[in-house]
Amino acid sequence: MADRFRGFLPVVVDVETGGFNAKTDALLEIAAVLLEVDPGGFLRRSETIRYHVRPFEGANLEAASLAVNGIDPDHPLRPAIDERDALQRTFREVRRSIRENRCSRAVLVGHNAHFDLGFLNEAIARSSIKRNPFHPFSCFDTATLCGVAFGQTVLARAAIAAGLGWDDTQAHSASYDAEQTADLFCEIVNRFRDIFETSLRNAPPQP
Numbered sequence: 001m002a003d004r005f006r007g008f009l010p011v012v013v014d015v016e017t018g019g020f021n022a023k024t025d026a027l028l029e030i031a032a033v034l035l036e037v038d039p040g041g042f043l044r045r046s047e048t049i050r051y052h053v054r055p056f057e058g059a060n061l062e063a064a065s066l067a068v069n070g071i072d073p074d075h076p077l078r079p080a081i082d083e084r085d086a087l088q089r090t091f092r093e094v095r096r097s098i099r100e101n102r103c104s105r106a107v108l109v110g111h112n113a114h115f116d117l118g119f120l121n122e123a124i125a126r127s128s129i130k131r132n133p134f135h136p137f138s139c140f141d142t143a144t145l146c147g148v149a150f151g152q153t154v155l156a157r158a159a160i161a162a163g164l165g166w167d168d169t170q171a172h173s174a175s176y177d178a179e180q181t182a183d184l185f186c187e188i189v190n191r192f193r194d195i196f197e198t199s200l201r202n203a204p205p206q207p
Contacts, residue, residue: 001037001101004189004196009103010035010140011094012185013110014178015119016069018061022118026059027083028052028071030120031174032090033182034097041193043186049093050175051086052079056126069172084127087120094133106133111146111155111181113139142184149188155180162187 001009012033019025031050038044055061055073072078081089094106110116117139124132146158156166159180164187170176 001035002103004037004043005103005107007104008107008135008138009094009098009101009105010109010185011097011106011134012178012182013108013116013120014174014181015116016071016172016174017065017119018055018059018073019065020062020115021060022115022122024060025065026053026055026061026073027119027123028055028069028073028080029174030086030090031178032094033178034093035182035186036101043189045179045182045186046097047093048175048179049090050178051081051089053083053086054080056083056123083123084129087123087127087129091129091131091133095131098133105135107135107138107140109140109142109181109185111142111177111184113141113143140185142181142188145188146184149191155184158184 012035014031015027016029017025017027029050029052031048033048034046035043036046061073073080098106108117108120120134121136143153147153150158150161152158152161155177156171159166162184164180164183166180167176
């Protein structure tokens, strides 16, 4: 893993929110999918970390966004935890995976990744978290990658084009969207495996 991504560990992240403004709108769900290399050398999905998040004090909630993701932030059976707690628990598992894969830092993989990274960075700032395992601005965007690989940029259409299928009843939950994004990312990376290995063989020796 460390060799494949220059010491970075790709971690697939999806957030569900109360709107589109990372500074003012609530973070309501976060899911992080860890990846691993199988014995055959192919990238595959590993475990999923997911938390329901309690809106921060004063957070904005747009009715249109809640209608899309189907989240009721005030539902009595919703097992939500504070934003800081959700981030710290997620980051603990990400740091563990970084160590296990001998990487130096995580890099966020997302579908329209800068949206997820923007909400993540704002939540980190609000929570005054000092140990952020993610690179603050670099990311892998599967919307772009899927446009190149499958001619589709919408997550559902890209998943269908890749032969992964799509379940509308599960869509717009952070864990489902993150797992579908992870499978797409792995599919694309694995298709480039031969090219990557050839480039390694042809690379000049490091000084």
